[in-house]
Amino acid sequence: xxxxxxxxxxxxxxxxxxxxxxxxxxxTESDRVINARREILRLLxxxxxxxxxxxxxxxxxxxxxxxxxxKVEDTPYKGExxxxxxxxxxxxxxxxxxxxxxxxKCVTVCAEINGAYVYDFMHRGFETKVTSAYDDTLQETTxxxxxxxxxxxxxxxxxxxSTLWAGRPWEIKKVTTTCPYCGVGCQLKxxxxxxxxxxxxxxRSGPNLGDLCSKGQFGWDYVHSPDRLTDPxxxxxxxxxxxxxxxxxxxxxxxxxxxxxxxxxRAFAGLSSAKCTNEENYLFQKFMRSILxxxxxxxCARL
Numbered sequence: 001x002x003x004x005x006x007x008x009x010x011x012x013x014x015x016x017x018x019x020x021x022x023x024x025x026x027x028t029e030s031d032r033v034i035n036a037r038r039e040i041l042r043l044l045x046x047x048x049x050x051x052x053x054x055x056x057x058x059x060x061x062x063x064x065x066x067x068x069x070x071k072v073e074d075t076p077y078k079g080e081x082x083x084x085x086x087x088x089x090x091x092x093x094x095x096x097x098x099x100x101x102x103x104x105k106c107v108t109v110c111a112e113i114n115g116a117y118v119y120d121f122m123h124r125g126f127e128t129k130v131t132s133a134y135d136d137t138l139q140e141t142t143x144x145x146x147x148x149x150x151x152x153x154x155x156x157x158x159x160x161x162s163t164l165w166a167g168r169p170w171e172i173k174k175v176t177t178t179c180p181y182c183g184v185g186c187q188l189k190x191x192x193x194x195x196x197x198x199x200x201x202x203x204r205s206g207p208n209l210g211d212l213c214s215k216g217q218f219g220w221d222y223v224h225s226p227d228r229l230t231d232p233x234x235x236x237x238x239x240x241x242x243x244x245x246x247x248x249x250x251x252x253x254x255x256x257x258x259x260x261x262x263x264x265x266r267a268f269a270g271l272s273s274a275k276c277t278n279e280e281n282y283l284f285q286k287f288m289r290s291i292l293x294x295x296x297x298x299x300c301a302r303l
């Protein structure tokens with residue numbers, strides 16, 4: 001799809017691989033280019049699962065977008081179609097090769113950004129397939145389940161399991177936030193529907209350029225755990241009862257003050273978390289040293 005016309009050149013050139021030279025005149029939307037892109041799209045959809053109505057990427061699919069842009073409704077290339085079984089072996093995302101357009105984006109991001117080199121092209125011609133070595137399951141490869149491949153896939157060949165039947169792309173709100181798993185502070189976008197998180201999208205504007213580890217990409221399900229506390233609790237008569245934040249904070253401050261006056265700072269110790277941001281950990285140690293007058297501070301830097 002990235003073909004362009006360079007004046008004076010016999011054939012169309014791939015914009016992603018053609019070096020720039022002095023005096024080069026490039027046409028990106030000439031009749032020749034548009035006709036070539038239409039033909040490429042017809043070839044792509046000739047061997048593509050076109051059940052768009054129930055596809056998870058319907059409304060957020062680059063193949064769909066380009067077919068609409070270049071007015072491609074059908075393909076003249078009728079014939080054999082390869083149907084692959086859907087791979088659901090890993091716990092995080094599905095691999096539906098019947099929808100793969102062999103763009104190679106997952107191959108590139110896995111090799112050049114992650115460095116895991118999980119994906120590559122197997123076979124040739126009509127039989128070409130993007131998969132792992134020996135077509136093994138991802139658990140048998142060097143895959144770290146970072147989800148980078150899922151985030152760059154332009155179609156529904158790679159889809160998070162958590163988003164299946166959870167909502168259409170236009171129903172989902174994306175909320176920018178910071179990953180809570182470690183002090184690196186990667187930025188990400190939460191996919192939210194009906195006030196519930198259903199997945200994570202890459203935030204290319206963040207300092208991590210949208211690249212995450214497996215924890216940031218798939219480890220968010222604890223947010224909706226029924227075991228999480230939802231209100232401050234104070235123990236009275238041997239039982240925890242719900243109180244307001246003001247009441248809880250006032251209670252803690254009063255107890256801190258009483259202990260500090262009676263025993264001094266040596267009675268306090270603080271243990272911080274690797275899930276806090278660097279800024280939160282800085283404030284924590286500042287509070288312990290300045291207010292509670294203690295150097296008894298430790299930190300768990302493991303996840």
